[in-house]
Amino acid sequence: MMLINATNKLSKLKVWKVLFILLLTFIVYLRFSTLVNSQEIEFEETPAQSETLSQVFSAYNRSKQRYEDAHREYIIARAAYIKFRTLKSRNDARDATLNMLEARTDVIIYYVQALKASLNEAVGVPSSMTDSLNLRLDEEVDWFSEHRVSLSSAATPEDLAQDSLLAKVRFENASSLFTETSAAISLGRSIDLRERTVEIFSQLRSKVDEIRNENREEYKFGEEKLQTIDRWMAEADSRLFRSSEKINVAENTIVNLGADNKKAKTSYNSLIAALEDSKQYLAESLSYMNEVINEIYTTD
Numbered sequence: 001m002m003l004i005n006a007t008n009k010l011s012k013l014k015v016w017k018v019l020f021i022l023l024l025t026f027i028v029y030l031r032f033s034t035l036v037n038s039q040e041i042e043f044e045e046t047p048a049q050s051e052t053l054s055q056v057f058s059a060y061n062r063s064k065q066r067y068e069d070a071h072r073e074y075i076i077a078r079a080a081y082i083k084f085r086t087l088k089s090r091n092d093a094r095d096a097t098l099n100m101l102e103a104r105t106d107v108i109i110y111y112v113q114a115l116k117a118s119l120n121e122a123v124g125v126p127s128s129m130t131d132s133l134n135l136r137l138d139e140e141v142d143w144f145s146e147h148r149v150s151l152s153s154a155a156t157p158e159d160l161a162q163d164s165l166l167a168k169v170r171f172e173n174a175s176s177l178f179t180e181t182s183a184a185i186s187l188g189r190s191i192d193l194r195e196r197t198v199e200i201f202s203q204l205r206s207k208v209d210e211i212r213n214e215n216r217e218e219y220k221f222g223e224e225k226l227q228t229i230d231r232w233m234a235e236a237d238s239r240l241f242r243s244s245e246k247i248n249v250a251e252n253t254i255v256n257l258g259a260d261n262k263k264a265k266t267s268y269n270s271l272i273a274a275l276e277d278s279k280q281y282l283a284e285s286l287s288y289m290n291e292v293i294n295e296i297y298t299t300d
Contacts, residue, residue: 056117060110063103070096070103097160098151101167105148108171112140115181122185124192129254133181140174176264180257183271187250190275194243197282201236204289208233211296225295232291239285246278 077096081089116137119130147167154160208229214220221229253271257264 053117053121056110056114060107060114063106063110067100067103067107070100074100094160098154101151101160101164102148105144105151105167108167109141109144109148112137112144112178115178116141118185119181122188124190124195125184125188129184133177133184136177137181140170140177143170172261176258176261179264179268180254183250183254183257183268186272186275187247187254190247190250190278194240194247194278194282197243197285198240201240201285201289204236204292205233207296208292229292229295232288232295236285236288236292239281239288243278243281243285246274246281249274250278 074093074096077089077093081093083089116134119125119133119137122130144167147163147170151160151163154163211219211221211229212226250271253267253274257267257271260267
């Protein structure tokens, strides 16, 4: 976008300066778009979701579509301005850029709101962690909401480029927060799964103790059968303990996840790996519990 006076007597130096600003804005867009895509999580609508959560996800998807439409218009207007360099094409390019930046900001706002909605409906996440993340996510929504309002006051390509750079830096700084929130949701699911598995184990152990204390001769189990059951129960308990260790690793990792943007992705991958190990141990524990049940219902 370049400033053109009524007589079109800009010097070549000024022309290239403004074209540079236009190019800078385009480069910032490309960089920012990459950042958004790298942070994006899958928001899938499922029957278990609340109506509120589904509405937030729908709004997020609509904002993405509006942004894609606005970006196409921006590319067309930018190309027209570079080709014709008229006052009208300059104004059209400025308006298209503003529309694109506003739409991009809307995507970010709805993205953060979708993260918040997912967090608030996630199972197993400690309440203190949820409260802390909500406060920090609200700060990002407030900042980008104010930023969106300020965009319309930009009168020059330089102003728009500067506003775009501010948003880019803000998003980069908040990226570890978004990763931390996604990690908290995954952590909560693993905690909930382990708690339910522990409850199953506890119920099964109570049943085994009841069988062990049975005095009626026709219902008593032989010593060898009880030893087999004890062996399977010990294996199941051992896997539960290992699962707990992996969850502790994930909890320790998430505490420092938001401290360093550069290491956030690596830390997140380590956290997810720990949770996958925890899930595997829980599956093995359930498998051993199934062996106990089979042994109970198998006659000598």
